[in-house]
Amino acid sequence: MSRRQLIVLAVVLALACALPFLVSNYRTFQFTLVLVYAIALLGLNILTGYNGQISLGHGAFYAIGAYCTAILMDKFGVPYWATLPVAGAVCLVAGFLFGLPALRLEGLYLALATFALGVSLPQLLKNHHVEKWTGGVQGIVISKPDAPFGLPLSPDQWLYFFSLAVAILMFALARNLLRGRIGRAMVAIRDHHIAAETMGVDTAMVKSLSFGVSAMYTGVAGALGAIAVQFVAPDSFNIFLSIVFLVGIVVGGLASITGAIYGALFIQFVPNIADELSKAAPWAIFGVFLILFVYLMPAGVAGALRMALARWQAKRQND
Numbered sequence: 001m002s003r004r005q006l007i008v009l010a011v012v013l014a015l016a017c018a019l020p021f022l023v024s025n026y027r028t029f030q031f032t033l034v035l036v037y038a039i040a041l042l043g044l045n046i047l048t049g050y051n052g053q054i055s056l057g058h059g060a061f062y063a064i065g066a067y068c069t070a071i072l073m074d075k076f077g078v079p080y081w082a083t084l085p086v087a088g089a090v091c092l093v094a095g096f097l098f099g100l101p102a103l104r105l106e107g108l109y110l111a112l113a114t115f116a117l118g119v120s121l122p123q124l125l126k127n128h129h130v131e132k133w134t135g136g137v138q139g140i141v142i143s144k145p146d147a148p149f150g151l152p153l154s155p156d157q158w159l160y161f162f163s164l165a166v167a168i169l170m171f172a173l174a175r176n177l178l179r180g181r182i183g184r185a186m187v188a189i190r191d192h193h194i195a196a197e198t199m200g201v202d203t204a205m206v207k208s209l210s211f212g213v214s215a216m217y218t219g220v221a222g223a224l225g226a227i228a229v230q231f232v233a234p235d236s237f238n239i240f241l242s243i244v245f246l247v248g249i250v251v252g253g254l255a256s257i258t259g260a261i262y263g264a265l266f267i268q269f270v271p272n273i274a275d276e277l278s279k280a281a282p283w284a285i286f287g288v289f290l291i292l293f294v295y296l297m298p299a300g301v302a303g304a305l306r307m308a309l310a311r312w313q314a315k316r317q318n319d
Contacts, residue, residue, distance in 0.1 A: 016164060025156040029228065030268060032156070035163040036225045037264035039170050041248045042257065043217025048246075049255035050178060051210040052190030053102075054111040057118030059241035061091045061215040063234075065222030067125065070140040070232045071133055080145050080227050084166065087223035088216045095215020099208035118242040122234040139233025142226065163224050170217060175257055177213070186210055187255075218245075251293050253300025262301035266293070 020028040044058050065087040072078040072086060098117065105113055125134045134140070147158035177183055185206045188196040197203050226232050244267050252263025274285035297304040 013168075017161075020153075020157040020160045025154055028154075028156045028160050032160045032163050032228050033225065034261075034264045034268045035160070035167045036221050036228060037245075037248065037267055038260045039167055039224070040218045040221035040245055041252060041260035041263045042171065042174055043214045043221065044245050045249045045252075045254065045256070045260055046174065046178070046186070046217065047210050047214035049249060049253075049259075050183065050190065051186040051207065053207065053210065054107065055114040055214070056111050056239070056242050056246065057114030057116070057121075058214070058218050058245050059237050059239065060117045060121040061095060061218040062222035062225070062241065062245075063121055063125070063232075063237035064094060065091050065219030066226035066232045066237070067134060067140075067222075068219070069223040069226045070142050073142045073227075074140050075133070081162070084220055084223050088220045091219025091222075092212045092216035094219075096208050096212030098215070099211030102211065103204050103207055115239065115242075118239045122237055125234040125237075134234070135232075137234065139231055139236070141231050144227065144230050159228055163228070166220065166224060170220065171257060171260075174217070178257070182206065182209070247290065249300075251290070251297075251300060253302030256300060256302035259300050259302035266301075 019031060023031070040058070040062055043061075044055060047053050047055055047058075068087040068090050069080070069083040072083045073080060078086075102110055102113055124130070126137055128136070144155045144159060145162075146155055147153040151158065153161070178186070185196065185201045188199065188201055189203050189206060193203055229236075248263030248267045249259065250263075251266045252261070253259030270289050271282065271286055274289065275282040278285050293301075299307070
């Protein structure tokens, strides 16, 4: 990482740390959800952007992570911070196991299989056999944690800083993974899987691992989201959530780590803006925003920023 990149990163982190002291608790809660969605979008981008596998069911892994945290906190009294690795591990195993039969599927067929997962899980959570754990249609209510060690922070501010720390850790892990051997193998399979096999890449293992890691990220995001919202219910994780995640990575930028942040800002704030502009048809306004973003920035926000920076640097060199 260059010196300029380090300076930019330090400034961004400083602004992120100052943010909860400059806005209301409700805005702090919204920015906490931005961090949560950014982790989920990063997980989906690992699978779709870097490995080329389309998923329309990642809302299911988000739900699994959320319910793991809610059940552990409500039924067993586990501390909120200790539920995150458990949720991540459960989703890692679930994603890896789902990825094994999905190896036989490509393109739209894989998308349909994941779509079926996203549609069916909310119904399974309502089943009377698991109702004593999941709360059925009523869901589970959990409490928002207070700041530890007597820190002078509100619960919303503390949860924002906790989510920020988790997001930094997850983004750093993703950066190291995608720049290493596994990451290069993922991209090779996405670009040309036959050539990747010829070069000795174990495509079955890498694709299953990509699914597992992607699900793990989404599960951790779901766990954080459950703690932030303080409530989980099956209808909160319908198929629309999976579609929104896909919209987020497309708007933010496929195969881009920073694109997850831009996509998270889009899916968190644009629906609110659309609702303020039109109470009668907010999703029509949201659709207009989405079309404009895709038309004006086909490579996503991250891609548009990269191109703008490249042009600015080329202009400086010419001058």
